[in-house]
Amino acid sequence: MSKRVQDEKPAPGPEVQAWMKEEIADQERRYQAIADEMESIQEERNGWIADFLTIIQNKGFNVTGDIRRQIQPDEIPERPDRPDADKVVW
Numbered sequence: 001m002s003k004r005v006q007d008e009k010p011a012p013g014p015e016v017q018a019w020m021k022e023e024i025a026d027q028e029r030r031y032q033a034i035a036d037e038m039e040s041i042q043e044e045r046n047g048w049i050a051d052f053l054t055i056i057q058n059k060g061f062n063v064t065g066d067i068r069r070q071i072q073p074d075e076i077p078e079r080p081d082r083p084d085a086d087k088v089v090w
Contacts, residue, residue: 038088045086 012020038045053076055061060070079085 042086049086 056071057073057076058070060068063069
């Protein structure tokens with residue numbers, strides 16, 4: 001098998017490595033801010049989820065046009081029993 005040009009790439013220089021370290025640290029900082037905010041409103045989110053489940057069981061939701069369908073309690077999945085069950089930022 002012959003070598004292909006696109007398989008050979010030069011090693012990143014010191015400027016590029018420094019820039020990448022700075023960008024990674026910046027992204028981790030932003031991620032942590034988002035994760036902290038999501039964790040701080042967890043109780044409020046639990047209320048939103050409970051309200052949503054009540055609505056779809058009582059009023060239902062629009063399947064198409066003005067046709068509504070109610071969700072039966074046995075169709076609602078169990079909430080996983082783990083700390084990261086509602087984690088939306090990965």
